[in-house]
Amino acid sequence: MMDLEFEPATGRLWAACDDTCQGRSSTLDIGAQGRFTVTGFQDRPTGMADYNxxxxxxxxxxxxxxxxxxxVWSDDANDGGHALRTGTLNCTS
Incomplete structure (x- = not known):
């Protein structure tokens, strides 16, 4: 895991990984007994190379x-001369 991002609208915590995990992210909620539970997985965007x-x-x-x-994703290797890449997520219920 390389980054944690809290999404206030849904209460989810996003755990993002770099090229070590093929750019996948997972969402976490706090479950019973106050422990984090994985609620979903998201592959890196289609067409995005396996950047760092x-x-x-x-x-x-x-x-x-x-x-x-x-x-927005930040690429600390500045691959292809770009440190930032943008995309979108579904924001409907």
Missing amino acids: NEGFAIAPRSTCVAGREPV
Whole structure:
């Protein structure tokens, strides 16, 4: 895990991994007995190479347009001359 991002709109904690885990992320909730439980997995975006992404940020829910909200990954290796890459997540219920 390279980054944790709290998503206030859903109460989920996103655990993002870099190229060590093929760029996958997982979502976590606090379950019974106050322990984290994995609630889902997300592969890196289709078409995104297996970059050394070390950061992940989700825009506020107020930025949701047509069911999508912006997200940003930070690549500390600056692959292809880019340190930031953007995408979207589904922001509907």
